[in-house]
Amino acid sequence: MPVAVAIAMLVIGSVAFHLFSPWWRTPIASNWGSIDSALDVTLWICAAAFVGLNLFLAWALVKYRHRPEYRGLGYKAHYEPENPSLEKRLTLWTAIGIAGMLAPGLAAWGKYVSVPKDATVIEAVGQQWQWSFRYPGPDGVLGAAGVKFITPDNGLGLDPLDPYGRDDLVVEGGDLHLAVGKPVKIVLRSKDVLHDFYVPEFRAKMDMVPGIVTYFWLTPIRTGTFDILCAELCGTGHHAMRGKVVVDTPRAFAAWQAQQTSFNQILAEAPPAAMSILILKANACSTPTSWSIR
CATH class of the missing domain: 1.20.58 (Methane Monooxygenase Hydroxylase; Chain G, domain 1)
Structure with missing residues (x-):
């Protein structure tokens, strides 16, 4: 009982x-x-x-x-x-x-997993223990990237010989900005170990697997600032791997985007020796990279 x-x-x-x-x-x-x-x-x-x-x-x-038995009744x-x-x-x-x-x-x-044709492609890159992002430039296309191209001056590993990547906007260790009401495809990759991109208010998450490009899409429906969490145990600093996603009005998003640095500017500001090493790496890479977005 x-x-x-x-x-x-x-x-x-x-x-x-x-x-x-x-x-x-x-x-x-x-x-x-x-x-x-x-x-x-x-x-x-x-x-x-x-x-x-x-x-x-x-x-x-x-x-x-x-x-127990009661009056001859057994159980x-x-x-x-x-x-x-x-x-x-x-x-x-x-x-x-x-x-x-x-x-x-x-x-x-x-x-x-059925991305609208008019969705803008944005890349999110995870590494121990921070988030970085990449936006297409005026051509609307993200350039190719690969682990062989990563240097101190090219943290996201963009291919310097790919013309589609020269106008890409690079945001290392900053916030992810999105325009409200605009569908966006977020492609995901990791520089080191398994991560997971998760924004609770978006109800959207996806693993970031080293060497593989994954993705999901969403349409933000209200402006605001929300936390980006890593939902996969990725090391001793996992608890601190947080970022911010800022959903702006279209006008505010365009103003923010105009202030960002393009990959072409990064190359122009890189020391000549570093630029030479990067070009040598690009010329030595004879096989297509698995990180190519296109």
């Missing part, structure tokens, strides 16, 4: 905690309401299973508890090694529950 009471109290406490907890989702700031819907469906299905199964367990402990357990009917019902309801949780997520994922 005490165990049954403890299980019932656990159910009541868990439900009360979720209903009255001050820790809940942050207000959404992107177009991914479908991800919230998928989370809600999963929560309600799991909650129904949790409450139902635990209350059934408490009821079974009370109903079938050990009791003998019934041994039933198989019950095909019960097993079929359990399999059916389990399948329905799993399908109910998977379907909204699959629908959201299909949209998550």
Whole structure:
């Protein structure tokens, strides 16, 4: 009996905690309401299973508890090694529950990886323990990049011989700025270990795998400043790997973008010796880089 009471109290406490907890989702700031819907469906299905199964367990402990004989009435357990009917019902309801949780997520994922044709491409680069970003210049195209091109003067590893990359805007260790209402494809790469780009208000996240370019897209729906978190344990400084994403009005975004430094300016300001090393590396690279965005 005490165990049954403890299980019932656990159910009541868990439900009360979720209903009255001050820790809940942050207000959404992107177009991914479908991800919230998928989370809600999963929560309600799991909650129904949790409450139902635990209350059934408490009821079974009370109903079938050990009791001594009373006035000739015995309480003998019934041994039933198989019950095909019960097993079929359990399999059916389990399948329905799993399908109910998977379907909204699959629908959201299909949209998550289907980038609109008018989306602007922006690159986010993770390294221990900071974020850097790259924007296309007037040509609207990000240039190629590769690990062989990384030098102290070329931290993101842009190919100096690629004409598409000369007008790219480089923001190392700064904030990510986006224009409200404009779809953007964020391509992701890592310079060292596994990272994960995550903005809770956007409901969007994706792993950054060394040597592989990953991506997702979103449309910011309100202006503001939000935290960028690394959602993958990436070393001793993981807790401090934070950044800011600033969602501006289109006019403010254009004004900010006009103040940024292009890769062409970085090359022009680099010492001649460093520039020579960079060009030599570029000429020595005879195979296409896996970091090419195009």
